[in-house]
Amino acid sequence: MLELRAIVWGVQDVARALAFWSAALDYDVSSHPDETWAILKPREGRSGPQLSLKLVRSPQARRHHMDLFTHDQAAEVERLIALGARRVPDWRYDPNADYVVLKDQDGNPFCVCQLPEDE
Numbered sequence: 098m099l100e101l102r103a104i105v106w107g108v109q110d111v112a113r114a115l116a117f118w119s120a121a122l123d124y125d126v127s128s129h130p131d132e133t134w135a136i137l138k139p140r141e142g143r144s145g146p147q148l149s150l151k152l153v154r155s156p157q158a159r160r161h162h163m164d165l166f167t168h169d170q171a172a173e174v175e176r177l178i179a180l181g182a183r184r185v186p187d188w189r190y191d192p193n194a195d196y197v198v199l200k201d202q203d204g205n206p207f208c209v210c211q212l213p214e215d216e
Contacts, residue, residue, distance in 0.1 A: 098167065099165040099166070099167050099173055099209070100165065100166050100167070101146055101163060101164075101165060101166075102146050102147060102164060102165075102166045102210075103136075103146055103147045103148070103149050103163070103164035103166075103210075104146055104147075104148055104149070104161065104162075104163055104164070105149045105151050105161060105162050105163070105164055105208075106118070106148060106149065106150050106151065106161055107151055107152075107153035107155070107161055108150050108151070108152065108153065109152070109153065109154075111130065111131075111132055111133060111134065111135050111150050111151075111152050112130075112132070114135075114150045115130055115135045115137070115150060118137055118148055118150065119137055122137065122139075122148065123140060123143075124137035124138060124139055124140065124148060125137065125138055125139075125140050125141075127147065130150075132152065133151070133152040134149070134150065134151055134152065135149070135150040136148070136149050136150070137149075137150070149164070162205070162206045162207050162208060163207045163208070164196070164207070164208045164210050165207060165208065165209050165210065166210045166211075166212050167209060167210070167211070167212060168211075168212050168214075170197065170209055170210070170211040173209050174197050174199065174209050177199055177209065178199070181201070181202045182199040182200060182201055182202075183199065183200055184197070184198070184199060184200075185198045185199065185200055185206065195210055195211045196208040196209060196210045196211070197209045
């Protein structure tokens, strides 16, 4: 089973986007933001997906993607491929990546993220 927990929003200025989106959504900053990455989460007692702000170089609008979370990443990746998704073959993963990048039939990227066992 997949759960939508995060929307990753590509921005050209993380600090500016952090100020705007935290005020616009009334979200709290989670973890330690830096110039390339920040995470906003709903304030305690509220529900909703987190908004992850990622520094991107492209000025084009197609800079956004969803993060889908699961306890069985391998099975979900295969299930999604059977439904028509495809792997992004030339993606450069970070050494400790807990995600797999796929594209839907229209070429829109999304990530399948592995949840920790205790979550």
